Amino acid sequence: MKFLILLYKEVVQFLRNRGLLIFAVYAFTLDIYLAATGIDLTLKNASFYAQDFDNSYTSRELLSKFPEPYFHFKGYLLSDKSVEDVLLKDRAVGVIRIPFNFEKRLKKGDRTEVAVIVNGAEVSASYLFSAYATQIIYNFITGQFFKPPVEVVPRIYFNQNASSKLFMAYSELLTVITLFLLLLPAAAVVLEKERGNVEMLTVSPLPNIVFMVAKSVAMGLIVLLFTAFALFFTVEKVVAVPFRGNELDFLLLTLLYVFTASGLSMFIASLSENMLQVSQLTILLLIPILYLSGNWTPIEAMPKLLQWLSVLSPLKYYIDGALAIAIKGVPLKELTSDILALTLQGGALFALGNYFMVRRI
Amino acid sequence: MKPVECENLRITYRRGRTVAVDNLSFTVGSGDIFIFIGPDGAGKSSTFKAVCGVLTYDSGKLLTFGVDPNDEKAFEPVKERISFMPQGLGQNLYKKLSVEENVDFFADLYGVTGEEREKRKKLLLKTTGLWEFRDRPAGKLSGGMMQKLSLCCILIHRPEFLVLDEPTTGVDPVSRREIWRLLYSFNREGQTVLVSTSYLDEAERGTELLLMKDGKKVVSGSYEDVVRTESQAFLITSDDPYAVYQKLWDITNTPRLKGNTVRVLIPPEKLKNFRELQKKMSFSAQPVEPDLEDLFVEKVGLRRVVLPPIFKPKTEVPENAVVVENVVKKFGDFTAVDGVSFTVKRGEIFGLLGPNGAGKTTLIKTVLGLYSPTSGRISVAGKPVGKDVKKLIGYTSQKFSLYYDLTVLENLVYWGSVYGVSPSTVKSLVSQVAPVFELQEFLNRQVAELPLGIKQRVALLSALLHSPPILFLDEPTSGVDPVERDVFWQVIRELSKKFGVTVLITTHYMDEAEYCDRVLLMNRGKAVALGSPRELKEELRKEMGNAYLIYTDEPFDLEEKLKSLGFKTALFGRKVKVYSLKPITEDYLKELGVPFKKLKPSYITMEDVFVFRVLSDV
Ligand SMILES: Nc1ncnc2c1ncn2[C@@H]1O[C@H](COP(=O)(O)OP(=O)(O)OP(=O)(O)O)[C@@H](O)[C@H]1O
Ligand SMILES: [Mg+2]
Numbered sequence: 007m008k009f010l011i012l013l014y015k016e017v018v019q020f021l022r023n024r025g026l027l028i029f030a031v032y033a034f035t036l037d038i039y040l041a042a043t044g045i046d047l048t049l050k051n052a053s054f055y056a057q058d059f060d061n062s063y064t065s066r067e068l069l070s071k072f073p074e075p076y077f078h079f080k081g082y083l084l085s086d087k088s089v090e091d092v093l094l095k096d097r098a099v100g101v102i103r104i105p106f107n108f109e110k111r112l113k114k115g116d117r118t119e120v121a122v123i124v125n126g127a128e129v130s131a132s133y134l135f136s137a138y139a140t141q142i143i144y145n146f147i148t149g150q151f152f153k154p155p156v157e158v159v160p161r162i163y164f165n166q167n168a169s170s171k172l173f174m175a176y177s178e179l180l181t182v183i184t185l186f187l188l189l190l191p192a193a194a195v196v197l198e199k200e201r202g203n204v205e206m207l208t209v210s211p212l213p214n215i216v217f218m219v220a221k222s223v224a225m226g227l228i229v230l231l232f233t234a235f236a237l238f239f240t241v242e243k244v245v246a247v248p249f250r251g252n253e254l255d256f257l258l259l260t261l262l263y264v265f266t267a268s269g270l271s272m273f274i275a276s277l278s279e280n281m282l283q284v285s286q287l288t289i290l291l292l293i294p295i296l297y298l299s300g301n302w303t304p305i306e307a308m309p310k311l312l313q314w315l316s317v318l319s320p321l322k323y324y325i326d327g328a329l330a331i332a333i334k335g336v337p338l339k340e341l342t343s344d345i346l347a348l349t350l351q352g353g354a355l356f357a358l359g360n361y362f363m364v365r366r367i
Numbered sequence: 368m369k370p371v372e373c374e375n376l377r378i379t380y381r382r383g384r385t386v387a388v389d390n391l392s393f394t395v396g397s398g399d400i401f402i403f404i405g406p407d408g409a410g411k412s413s414t415f416k417a418v419c420g421v422l423t424y425d426s427g428k429l430l431t432f433g434v435d436p437n438d439e440k441a442f443e444p445v446k447e448r449i450s451f452m453p454q455g456l457g458q459n460l461y462k463k464l465s466v467e468e469n470v471d472f473f474a475d476l477y478g479v480t481g482e483e484r485e486k487r488k489k490l491l492l493k494t495t496g497l498w499e500f501r502d503r504p505a506g507k508l509s510g511g512m513m514q515k516l517s518l519c520c521i522l523i524h525r526p527e528f529l530v531l532d533e534p535t536t537g538v539d540p541v542s543r544r545e546i547w548r549l550l551y552s553f554n555r556e557g558q559t560v561l562v563s564t565s566y567l568d569e570a571e572r573g574t575e576l577l578l579m580k581d582g583k584k585v586v587s588g589s590y591e592d593v594v595r596t597e598s599q600a601f602l603i604t605s606d607d608p609y610a611v612y613q614k615l616w617d618i619t620n621t622p623r624l625k626g627n628t629v630r631v632l633i634p635p636e637k638l639k640n641f642r643e644l645q646k647k648m649s650f651s652a653q654p655v656e657p658d659l660e661d662l663f664v665e666k667v668g669l670r671r672v673v674l675p676p677i678f679k680p681k682t683e684v685p686e687n688a689v690v691v692e693n694v695v696k697k698f699g700d701f702t703a704v705d706g707v708s709f710t711v712k713r714g715e716i717f718g719l720l721g722p723n724g725a726g727k728t729t730l731i732k733t734v735l736g737l738y739s740p741t742s743g744r745i746s747v748a749g750k751p752v753g754k755d756v757k758k759l760i761g762y763t764s765q766k767f768s769l770y771y772d773l774t775v776l777e778n779l780v781y782w783g784s785v786y787g788v789s790p791s792t793v794k795s796l797v798s799q800v801a802p803v804f805e806l807q808e809f810l811n812r813q814v815a816e817l818p819l820g821i822k823q824r825v826a827l828l829s830a831l832l833h834s835p836p837i838l839f840l841d842e843p844t845s846g847v848d849p850v851e852r853d854v855f856w857q858v859i860r861e862l863s864k865k866f867g868v869t870v871l872i873t874t875h876y877m878d879e880a881e882y883c884d885r886v887l888l889m890n891r892g893k894a895v896a897l898g899s900p901r902e903l904k905e906e907l908r909k910e911m912g913n914a915y916l917i918y919t920d921e922p923f924d925l926e927e928k929l930k931s932l933g934f935k936t937a938l939f940g941r942k943v944k945v946y947s948l949k950p951i952t953e954d955y956l957k958e959l960g961v962p963f964k965k966l967k968p969s970y971i972t973m974e975d976v977f978v979f980r981v982l983s984d985v
Contacts, residue, residue: 202766
């Protein structure tokens with residue numbers, strides 16, 4: 007009974023958060039539709055600034071690679087304070103930060119980092135922004151200074167041919183599921199932290215762990231509901247690609263995945279102080295998970311090291327299993343290895359994530 | 368051109384369903400210190416926002432420096448001439464930036480640079496006592512320090528017109544005196560000030576005063592003109608003040624219990640009943656001049672609260688309900704609580720007072736186990752705080768503990784179940800106490816829409832759902848108007864006196880300190896005084912002598928003069944309070960060559976205790 011009330015509260019709060027709700031509806035319907043049908047009207051005119059410490063030929067060259075009409079370059083910033091300022095005041099979707107000696111280090115082949123800082127308030131735009139930006143930066147660096155080991159296939163940007171519609175629909179669905187599973191529980195926890203409510207809960211006899219688990223479970227349920235909706239409505243009716251397996255199997259597998267991803271989400275929550283950081287960390291985590299999952303690039307085509315690392319991406323097992331159910335119609339009970347991997351990973355991450363979170367309060 | 372001219376102003380919310388301001392007219396002249404007071408939800412903040420062009424008003428005539436704020440384009444240049452500080456704890460601050468960086472940031476924003484900026488920054492930070500904490504991130508300041516920092520950030524530039532919405536909420540008495548001194552000196556340099564406050568003593572400090580209720584003006588004018596009541600004010604002393612207090616409710620809705628006295632307003636037609644009661648109960652009633660609180664109470668009216676017995680705790684706690692022994696709490700090498708010891712007895716109302724940053728919140732959090740003490744011992748209900756003790760505790764934090772996006776009832780059900788109270792129990796309890804707390808009409812509204820006083824009431828109720836025998840309340844009444852605070856204190860008193868609930872409470876309202884059984888005064892992490900309000904006041908009286916009020920038109924000059932003569936003084940609007948072991952008479956003042964309008968004997972208050980104990984503790 008008590009647990010039900012905890013769940014009820016989370017669900018009600020989610021439903022009253024207009025912005026998040028609209029984004030979720032969009033992501034589980036239109037976004038999947040657009041990705042599948044290949045219509046390209048995702049990122050438009052995203053305003054961004056650059057904080058260019060290097061100010062070299064190469065750095066300017068890199069910035070020129072952010073094309074209109076997707077991006078809209080608004081100018082240079084000097085201090086960190088003004089970066090925070092433009093983001094908090096919604097004057098930009100993101101900021102690209104280029105470090106000192108960027109050109110020099112690149113030429114020497116040293117490690118260097120370009121930071122993509124995004125505005126957390128605009129969740130959808132910032133997600134797209136960072137996805138595009140990462141791609142562009144990656145292409146720029148690989149294109150210019152060494153032969154890429156693989157051809158990076160940009161995903162949503164180009165028109166798809168009919169045969170890939172099926173694959174794209176499911177792949178986008180799985181991506182969206184992952185994004186929300188990472189985002190929602192962390193966002194819910196951090197909101198409580200920001201408002202000082204975590205403290206009230208610590209004083210209460212309710213163990214913090216129960217509270218955290220309630221959040222993960224509530225958000226998992228919401229995502230599961232949205233997944234069902236996307237499956238029956240968006241994928242089967244609107245995009246109209248065949249679903250060969252059993253929908254229940256698909257949802258059960260997703261349920262397992264919920265534990266894995268919301269465990270990760272708790273890590274995000276424990277490391278973040280505000281929503282901006284939650285969004286940034288979510289994206290930071292999402293990109294490698296997606297990349298390593300083979301969703302973008304076939305795993306076989308990756309360098310050996312990455313292939314080996316891909317074992318760690320939870321999305322890999324989920325994609326394996328989910329696509330097998332959806333496209334090939336494999337029944338759940340034949341997917342023992344994926345289930346095993348997901349259960350192990352999910353159990354461990356969920357327990358660890360929640361434990362870590364509770365420890366950090 | 369007048370800073371504000373306003374006629375028949377009307378502001379509504381929710382498409383006209385809620386009327387926030389109705390038919391309000393007032394004029395702020397250049398060089399005024401114009402003060403708004405009124406109960407929570409009276410429409411003060413809405414008016415201020417309209418004046419500053421932050422909110423669009425519905426109808427009426429409003430001109431700020433001769434320009435209509437609704438006309439956005441035309442108003443843009445006027446904004447440069449105004450500084451507006453909205454209500455709320457440090458909302459405009461960047462938590463990660465240090466105190467000084469925050470001020471610098473605002474200075475940059477307003478284009479204040481160079482020498483001017485350094486000078487002003489130093490003045491502001493020193494006045495508010497934040498100078499020595501200038502490197503600390505804003506997020507790690509105490510609640511009141513954040514409030515003071517927001518104020519500094521607003522005052523860093525010098526517009527002609529300052530609009531401050533409750534700038535001193537949660538600020539301690541010493542700092543409030545300093546902040547007012549600062550406002551006075553800016554005002555002398557020509558700044559006009561429009562300010563709202565929930566501290567009635569501050570209202571006395573303005574040149575103009577406006578009392579608002581339900582969106583309408585009740586009275587306005589200069590303090591002396593405004594503070595007139597139709598009823599006669601009495602101060603009652605009796606052996607059993609509580610009994611008298613209870614009986615008085617049959618005659619009027621204005622009685623207030625203040626320590627061992629009762630203050631009441633008797634309308635002319637009730638004087639007969641009052642005299643009869645006086646005869647029957649044989650108490651002494653001294654007619655007194657009404658003060659602003661009397662006016663407020665007469666206009667707004669108090670409400671009797673009788674708690675149903677459901678709040679009687681089911682568990683008995685030991686005689687020594689809370690024991691704190693030599694507790695030290697350090698953050699890095701900064702000592703926030705420095706060797707504090709005290710014991711709170713069962714059923715006692717124990718007040719924790721001290722300047723902002725004294726360590727009150729830190730101490731409470733340490734007692735509750737939110738921080739682990741660096742050293743020392745703590746026991747609550749006879750045990751260290753663990754799972755079974757937590758059930759016995761009710762707590763409201765200085766920040767809000769309610770969910771803004773849930774309704775009042777949803778919040779209560781949620782907090783109830785967190786404490787193991789089933790939803791059906793919560794609902795039946797709420798149906799019983801909603802009338803007492805006057806919450807019926809709000810139960811299904813989202814918390815975000817409610818006025819502060821109501822939120823505070825819900826927060827208190829949410830801490831009471833499991834009928835805890837021990838309550839920890841951290842500034843539960845900050846920013847709440849006097850009438851609401853009276854309701855609040857009636858609840859606390861009933862809980863303590865009738866049901867034996869132990870209460871540990873912090874506050875910056877010194878009149879509330881008088882309601883406590885015992886008080887611990889903290890400064891810089893250390894305990895500086897402990898005792899009942901009466902004992903503490905008597906001790907101070909022995910040291911400093913009696914208090915007198917001197918009325919004058921030039922309070923600054925008068926205070927300077929008295930100080931130079933070696934007197935201890937305090938500034939109250941256009942009065943100076945002076946303390947002397949030797950009796951002060953009019954002749955004596957003339958002899959000293961001190962100019963004055965009027966001299967009146969006064970008495971030592973808890974505020975005096977606070978200010979002088981803190982200032983002499985260096
Ligand atoms: N987490 C923290 N890290 C570092 N310093 C802190 C931390 N929390 C509080 N402090 C410092 O400890 C001191 C005491 O703070 P505390 O909040 O206890 O004051 P307070 O007496 O409650 O003040 P107020 O009346 O303003 O609420 C302050 O100087 C504050 O800056
Ligand atoms: Mg405090």
